[in-house]
Amino acid sequence: MIELPTRPSFDLKVCWVIALEPEARPIIDELDLRRYANKLNFPVYCNPENGHALVISGIGPAKAAAAATCLKMLLNVESYVGWINLGIAGFYSQPIGKLYQAIKVYDTAEKKSYFPGVRLSKILKCQTLHTVSQPEMAYLETVLFDMEASGFCEMAPTFSCNELVFVLKIVSDTPDHPVRLVSKETISQLIYQNMEKLKEIILVIEKLVKEEKKRLFISEEVFWYFDTFHFTQSNRHRFLQAYRKWKSAFPSRKLTSTLAGGNSASELISSLENELLIASKNWKLS
């Protein structure tokens, strides 16, 4: 068990929300996640080196939503981080063990649809998933069945964005192989046998996360000015806007050289805007 500071300083990339321990175990092992001490009822695991964290939610959409929320609060998860709900699912047909991305999730109780994630159709097949309140026995519709995804889809996009929220399901039971025959060992085995594909998916998601992080990135040099000078909320926003434009126009320049003479928030903002204005006379698009 590891102890981490209240506000972890490590760079999170992906958060996993998984219902059952046997589903989570292969991911915990593969990503070398360690139990993170916390006072909540949801077991949390993380690995500060590779930026992955995982919470075991228990069964049901409400628990999935609550567990995702706990993880978000506990680790202060940033808005560029990817979220994955991985688990087993029922399906109307074989083969057992096939991995799908659920790109339409329908909550049969709430009668509400979700459309999570960028489709990873170059790597795996996409399917519709129904989140049901009781284990599916009839398999009458040509869709996947689970018991958590809708709760996860309700919450996770609010922590990040819809395109960085992924629902991945592995077929564990079908009309020919009902859910009562699925043991804990089988569940883990189904996840292990899809590990290579899951690793491929992780790489794609990490790349998307990296791009989004870059888009939202605020340099440390900005925070230095926020700490050193008094900024009203409005000036803080103006400074950030001006900085982003300025940095895009002059990527190699340092703020300290441009703002050397500034003594107040307004002066600092004006310095950045003036420099852009001077450059606008001879503006290049790239």
Add this chain to the structure above:
Amino acid sequence: MIDSIFVERDVLDHPVSQKVINRLKNADVFEIERYQEMFNRRQQNFRIQKQNPALILAKKYDNFVLPAPSGFGIDAQKNYYFSHMYNCIYDCRYCFLQGMYSSANYVLFVNYEDFFKEITDVIAENTNDSITFFSGYDCDSLAFEKITGFAEQAVEFFSNFNSVELELRTKSIVSDTLLKRSPISNCIVAYSLSPSNVASILDHKAPSVERRINALKLLAKNGWPVGLRFDPLIYCSDWKKIYSELFCQIFSDINVARVHSVSHGPLRYPKDMYKKISSLYPDDKLFSFPMEAKDGIVSYGKEIEEEMSLFLQSELEKYTTKNKIFRCLV
């Protein structure tokens, strides 16, 4: 190419839906109730979604034809637009659609017949006025033609109404639909153009300007009236030189009589839209220019706008008559 099609249950059996599904044989098909449940959802990331947009087939129920915003038009007394599709396969950095919709997915309204019915009604109500109908306001009119077949039907429809004009606004070089049939004098194929080094930086996924110019010249040669649209005008250090070169390139080897109209317009956004688009691409130099925000509109400012407009007007008058040149001010 498109790997997923979401179809509203009500239009699953519509002939256009079936044609589209057949044309995209490798795509997975998913049923939905209404396109808004997917398209208007909150917390969507346009930039990431644009990497792999899905196609949504939907039914439109009202507002098939709308009055064009004032300042948008080419000489007609009345201007209307219609949008059989939302979003575009190209990814032009300045495009207002990025700020207009929260989703980058394509929506195709398959009930073309209802568009044509309402257009018929509008024509009937305005028999004494000259009218232009603009297609390609919320999408590119031709870029998706091989999948939708909309332009083919629209041109056929408008061939029955000689007194009203249809503008197909495009950057696409896919003009087979038009070239395989005899031209109609009231359909203007209007090309959006920028200097090639501007387009190569900003018009992502769109055909090069050279290929667009070749396509428009071929259409003109085949008897189609063509339009030239320099909108938005993009400011940079050598803008005068590169716009002059562009005009020279376009007007060489073209029958000027086939040039129906030329229009130009400034780069302008409503403030909130600019904020949204620039936050999608904070590193893009298009958005780091010190723009002016006035009366809720973000632009290069009056001085630059006027200078560019006057220059374009005088340059264009070297090649075509004044009455064919329009300034668009939306």
